Amino acid sequence: MLGLLRPMQGEILIDGLSLNDAPYDYRQEITYIPESPVLYDELTLEEHIDMTAMAYGLSKETAMDRSMPLLKIFRLEEKLKQFPQNFSKGMKQKVMIICAFLSQPKLHIIDEPFLGLDPLGIQSMLELMVDAREAGRTVLMSTHILATAEKYCDYFLIMHQGRLVAQGNMRALQDRLDMPGQSLDDIYIRLTQGEVHV
Numbered sequence: 001m002l003g004l005l006r007p008m009q010g011e012i013l014i015d016g017l018s019l020n021d022a023p024y025d026y027r028q029e030i031t032y033i034p035e036s037p038v039l040y041d042e043l044t045l046e047e048h049i050d051m052t053a054m055a056y057g058l059s060k061e062t063a064m065d066r067s068m069p070l071l072k073i074f075r076l077e078e079k080l081k082q083f084p085q086n087f088s089k090g091m092k093q094k095v096m097i098i099c100a101f102l103s104q105p106k107l108h109i110i111d112e113p114f115l116g117l118d119p120l121g122i123q124s125m126l127e128l129m130v131d132a133r134e135a136g137r138t139v140l141m142s143t144h145i146l147a148t149a150e151k152y153c154d155y156f157l158i159m160h161q162g163r164l165v166a167q168g169n170m171r172a173l174q175d176r177l178d179m180p181g182q183s184l185d186d187i188y189i190r191l192t193q194g195e196v197h198v
Helices: 023-028 045-055 060-073 089-102 119-134 146-152 170-176 184-193
Strands: 030-033 107-111 138-142 156-160 163-168
Touching: 023 030, 030 089, 045 060, 045 089, 060 089, 060 119, 089 107, 089 119, 107 119, 119 138, 119 146, 146 184, 156 170, 156 184, 163 170, 163 184, 170 184
Parallel strands: 030 107, 107 138
Antiparallel strands: 156 163
16 A cells, blocks of 8 residues: 555555656645654654655744644643654654644554554544544544454454454444444454454
8 A cells, every 4th residue: 555565466556646657746635643752863743743744745944833732742842942853652653643744634554553652642542533533534444453443443444464454443343343332452363363354
């Protein structure tokens, strides 16, 4: 989906755009938050925001207007002139989150977003994801924290040993496995300990 690997088959469209036909426009509709923060040691927090703005065709003013509420949420508004190489892992993750959410793309791809975040940071991240969903954007999250996924996500893809073994909303998964009222944790354990495919 990120366009880092060439697909062996199939096609991915984001709002009708494909990577092959419109690579620049396609990438403008995606942000990615990796499991481990990836930042530039020689750039300040403010310069990371400026670089993100340039990548997504935003003016510096628009980027800062969108960033300030995020900086306040994550208590980084006093760190704009500092270099993230001196930040903790949690603070670096917050920089990644701020840069990902200021562009307001059609699709956010988030890999294990809660690693390194304190409880307040986790709650703020979840609220941003809910706000994005309510604004009509899509959040694709990879996580092993299934209780949180069950509470906040609408649709689930369950992977086991590199294969998709089930997909659907909670009600559909419960019905197909004859597990009414069971949690996503229970469903995952049943699917990955047997040969059940939904």
